[in-house]
Amino acid sequence: AIQLTQSPSSLSASVGDRVTITCRASQGISSALAWYQQKPGKAPKLLIYDASSLESGVPSRFSGSGSGTDFTLTISSLQPEDFATYYCQQFNTYPYTFGQGTKLEIK
Amino acid sequence: QVQLVESGGGVVQPGRSLRLLCADSGFTFSSHAMHWVRQAPGKGLEWVSVISYEGSNKNYADSVKGRFTISRDNSKNTLYLQMDSLRAEDTAVYYCARDRAHCTNGVCYRGGWFDPWGQGTLVTVSS
Numbered sequence: 037a038i039q040l041t042q043s044p045s046s047l048s049a050s051v052g053d054r055v056t057i058t059c060r061a062s063q064g065i066s067s068a069l070a071w072y073q074q075k076p077g078k079a080p081k082l083l084i085y086d087a088s089s090l091e092s093g094v095p096s097r098f099s100g101s102g103s104g105t106d107f108t109l110t111i112s113s114l115q116p117e118d119f120a121t122y123y124c125q126q127f128n129t130y131p132y133t134f135g136q137g138t139k140l141e142i143k
Numbered sequence: 144q145v146q147l148v149e150s151g152g153g154v155v156q157p158g159r160s161l162r163l164l165c166a167d168s169g170f171t172f173s174s175h176a177m178h179w180v181r182q183a184p185g186k187g188l189e190w191v192s193v194i195s196y197e198g199s200n201k202n203y204a205d206s207v208k209g210r211f212t213i214s215r216d217n218s219k220n221t222l223y224l225q226m227d228s229l230r231a232e233d234t235a236v237y238y239c240a241r242d243r244a245h246c247t248n249g250v251c252y253r254g255g256w257f258d259p260w261g262q263g264t265l266v267t268v269s270s
Contacts, residue, residue, distance in 0.1 A: 079262055080260055
C-alpha cells in the first residue's frame with residue numbers, strides 16, 4: 037500500500053499567519069491527491085482534489101500544489117475557523133490511504 | 144443538498160457481527176461509487192472499502208478483507224457494510240462517503256475523492 041507521511045504532525049500558529057503542510061507519498065501518485073479538514077466531532081470536509089483544484093465553496097486562502105511524491109497544502113492567512121486537523125488522501129491506487137493528520141492549533 | 148445518514152452502530156462483543164447502513168437522500172446515488180472510511184477514537188482516518196456505482200466492483204483494506212462485505216441497493220438509495228468476526232481494533236466511527244466518480248448516460252467521469260460524508264456511526268467492539 038502507498039504510505040502518505042504528513043509533516044508536521046502538529047503546528048501552532050496565529051491568526052493571519054501563512055501555513056504550509058506537507059504530504060509525501062511512498063511512491064509516485066501523479067496528481068491523485070486530496071486534502072480534507074476535520075473539526076472535533078465532525079466528518080471531514082473536502083478542500084482540494086487533484087492536488088491543486090479548489091473545491092467549490094472553499095475559501096481561496098486554501099491552495100494545494102505538487103505532483104509525483106511531494107505535495108503541499110497552504111493556508112495564506114489563517115482565520116479562527118481554520119484551526120482543525122488536516123488530512124491528505126491518495127486515490128491513485130487501491131487501497132486508498134490517508135496521511136496521519138496535521139493538527140493545527142492556535143498559538 | 145445531498146445528505147448521507149449512517150445507522151446501525153452500537154456495542155458488540157468480539158467475534159460477533161454488525162451491519163451498518165448509509166441512506167442517501169439525493170437523486171444521484173445510483174450514479175456514484177461509494178466508500179466506507181473509519182476513525183478509531185483519537186486516531187486518524189482509515190479507508191475501509193469501496194463499491195462501484197452499479198455494485199459489480201468492490202475493494203477492501205487488508206485489515207478487513209475476508210471479514211467485511213460492502214453492498215448497495217440502488218432502489219433504496221442505501222449503502223451497507225456487513226461486518227463479521229469483529230475485533231476490538233474495529234472499534235471506530237464509521238463514515239460513508241460519496242466518490243466524485245460517477246457515470247451518467249453511459250459516460251463515466253473519474254474521481255477518487257470523497258464528498259459529501261455522512262455524520263458517522265460509532266461501533267464499539269468490547270466484551
